[in-house]
Amino acid sequence: MSQPLLEAAGIRRTFGHVQALKGADFKVYPGEIVALIGDNGAGKSTLVKILSGADRPDGGSLKVEGEEMRFSSPLDAQMHGIATVYQDLALAPDLSPAENLFLGREIIRPGALGRLGFLDRKAMQAQAVQQFAKLGMQLKSQRVAIASLSGGQRQSVAIARAAMWARKLVILDEPTAALGVVQTQRVLDLCKRVRDAGTSVVLISHNMPQVLEVADRVQVLRLGQTVADLQAGQSSVDDLVRAMTSGQAKETSP
């Protein structure tokens, strides 16, 4: 079995009197889509914040490709290949898809012009087209402000951006929560293509059928602890719900 890309063991996190995480485990292997599910208050967002570098655990270990790691910030996590797309997408609505892809990482012209800060829009555009093509995304116009794209397309741009700069792992927080049926399907297809292109995906979702459809594995969090690690192909929605609510793993069939 290959080494996990990201391995969190026994993560503890307390806020004042509240123990949000009491020893949560999480594992992601290369080339897979893992779903993280749990009821409200199970500790999902806390765990995600820790995995993405926005927060630090009070206890437990975090390893990236076997190496013990403590992220100081989301930017730090990104440098180690882990990017997170939150629900607000963090996109600039007036900028084009390419400009959004390169937000904060703009390509500048070589030579003297570059030192003055001149942009190489052609290069950015070309690389953006490449990235979108790799992920099978079709946008109706490359140069418009992304505010004129649909919610699903905007989500796709955010995911494409994350996948571009974080080659190891992309964490998606409820990516389809605000989308309609067709757009949801597109985003889930995109997740699969991201995985196929070599980047693992962690999907946080409340939607059980969706999870089973797209994920390879499902890890269930309950009351701050990981209570189940199930293969999606061998589980049903009932199994997931039972794990979430009672902490019991799949019942062995009689």
Add this chain to the structure above:
Amino acid sequence: MSTSNETAIAPVETTEERMLRLITGGWIFFLLIALVAIFLILRPAQFGSAYNVQQLAINAAILLVLATGQTYVIITSGIDLSVGSVLVFASVVSAKIMLLLSGVDGTTYGTTAAGWDIIAIGIAAALVSGAAWGALNGFLIAVTRIQPLIVTLGTMGMALGGAQILSGGVDVRAMPELLVTQVGSGRLLGIPMLVILAAITVVIAGIVLHLTRFGLHVFAVGSNAEASRRSGIPTTARLIQVYAISGFMAGIAAVMANARFSTTTINGHAMDNLATISAVVLGGTSLFGGAGTVFGTVVGVFIPIILLNGFVILGIPPFWQTVAMGAVLILAVWIDQLKRRLRKRG
């Protein structure tokens, strides 16, 4: 494994959408052309005379420089009400320093014999004091998070008050002769120096805004400051820089004003802030930030100037000019909103 057919992404834009984009983006330019055409047809010899064209350009020059700074500010979804006051402050500081260095009594009229070295120091003083007020604005807005409207309202009062304290409320009327004749009324290849200065400033500002990384950051911060911050763009620094640019422009404009009027104009420039904001908005820059062009601002500056000029030549009572300007401004904001709504629907 299916790879749903995507090797190339076709940038498809229907003709209808293209026309729409052009019209809503460029309508103000058509309005400018229409105005010029109308006035030319009605009064060709007067409106179209070389003299009039030059005066229009000269009258636009100072406001254009100010409005360029305002463009940057409004693109970050901010606003700078202090531009007129900072201009006045910078002009007083500049004039006083040049006067001091010329060793001339402050109550003189007319011009002094100061050389270019003293003038250079005077110019530096104007630029530095303008940029300083701007940086103060930027700091208060970006670091202490007070709203731009409030901050610049405050600095508007402070800068003007500062100018009045420094000058005792009395305009400095003794400017270096060289400044007034070479810059104020001087020409290069037949083009007024003031127009050349404005043109250079505007072109550089346009290049920086539309072609450099810094410029893209300005748009990004205005479009979504939080997203920019998370992407590693130094948003606080950018905001301070943008407001400093606006102040710096006011400094340039102050030098131009001193050269043009041969006196500081402490009681003037009271409406410059609103005039620049109108020009920027008319030009298509959105008050909500994230979008705009320097070219649009150029068009936006010329519209009220041409309107006033044409109205006076035609003998239309001046009140109509303000009425017309107000109507055009409302039209411009309405169209901006329309653009945004259409964009969302797509």
Add this chain to the structure above:
Amino acid sequence: MKTIVITTILTSTLLAASALGALAQDKGTVALVLGSSGSPFYQAMQCGAQAKAKELGLNLNVSAADQFAADAQIPVVNAVTAAGPQVAAIVPTDMQALLPPMRELSDRGTKVITVDQTIADAGFLKTQILTDNEAGGALAADQLAALVGKTGKVLVITQPPGSLAQDARASGFEKALATKYPNITYLGAQYQSNDPQRAAEIVTSTLSAHPDLAGIFSTNDQGAIGAITGLRQAGVVGKVKMVAYDAASAEVAALKNGEIQALIAQNPKLEGEVAMDVAARLIAGEAVKPITMTEIVAITGDHPEKADQYEYVANCM
């Protein structure tokens, strides 16, 4: 999209339509550039000029910037220059800054006269229509001295230096105080730039520093209105004597109410009429005197009918 195009065309057509009215060009063309729009003094001047122009058969265009400031007025003067009238009557808002544009106007063949204010170098002007502002200031000093019993503290509220007329009023007042009324303590001049709010604040602060303030002289109507507000706020209306220049309607009302004790009135309507007279003579090629004086009168509260006579009424607006 379509709506926008149509609106643009409509706006432009409206502009054109309104402009067509001003196409008549065969009579003598005269331009009048006021100090600012929205001022009762200049509106009265405009009315007088327009009535006289009609009588004399002149084609008069009146224009003004919306602020009494050089940077606002110069574009208007430039436009008038481009229009090329035969005569231009201008109220210059700054005696130095307006020199180059007005000289240019004259160089291009327009005969230039100044009205009410003037410029530092009058060499190229055909005439200056003036009131004796210095005498007006001295008259104000006489009035105020009489009101305060020739003793006590007095304050002057005026425009910042740069407007010859205002400067002359203030200096005329000060000179008269110095020579004729030694027992009066002169607190000096405070500047408000056509800002009644500022004038009110000046008055209230002065009263805090000098509760025994005896009298105030305001060199224009905006200062007077503001000063009265200040006096009202402090509750000393009538106790502190007010003499104000100009007879705008608000001032006349204040005179009748006893808030102002004396007005020094000019006759802007007459100035406008004289300007048109001079313009007609210039167009006819006649010579005119370099300076034309118009009257100033003192009006006290016991002659309300005189106040009505000289009130700056803009009944043509």
